[in-house]
Amino acid sequence: MRPSALTIWATGFGTPELAAASGLRTDELGRLLTDETLTSVDDDRIVAAGDAAAPSGLPLRMCGQIAAPLAAQAVDTVLSRIAGTEPPVLDVALVGSCVSLGRRAGLRQFARKDDSALNFCFGGRLGAAYKELTCKLGVAKIRREARKPGSLLWAKGGPRPVSA
Structure with a gap:
């Protein structure tokens, strides 16, 4: 230590x-x-x-x-x-998954706030483009947060355990 x-x-x-x-x-x-x-x-x-x-x-x-x-x-x-x-206290929701399968293929699976999958997804080139966009947006959010602390927004309301 x-x-x-x-x-x-x-x-x-x-x-x-x-x-x-x-x-x-x-x-x-x-x-x-x-x-x-x-x-x-x-x-x-x-x-x-x-x-x-x-x-x-x-x-x-x-x-x-x-x-x-x-x-x-x-x-x-x-x-x-x-x-x-x-x-x-923590207040965050997961609203889907994004997987890159290379530059020309990917997958975007949408989900409820509890991270359970919705019956809606897309793949192929559109999935790859979406994944690329999420990466670019992630970097942009980090840069904005560095310039203006507290500006980061995210999905909220995901279920978490009740405190004992």
Whole structure:
């Protein structure tokens, strides 16, 4: 463990061994167990996001669609803790999946806010174009958020467990 005022550990599509090695509680895949503010259930000075977090023991699936909202949630939690206020709880919905199968083929599956599939999807070149668009929009959202913090918008209202 290294002392610091703030440490940000960034990884992608995987769960770092850092949480388990620290002695903090994790799920079976090594994701840090957090509450709905993404705060560790063992130490309120530790906040996790993305693929490394298991809010209420029920992590969201690994996908780009969820990465930015979880990052924004983690930032809001850290800023709330610094300000001495109660952080907001997670409010995010997954509304489908997008898969790239190369430059000329892809798939877009639409879903309800609970991430259950709707009977509507498209593929082929249109699917590839949609996936390319989502990647470009993702980068544009990151750039806008850097210029204007708090501007990130995402689908909300997905079901989450009720706090005990």
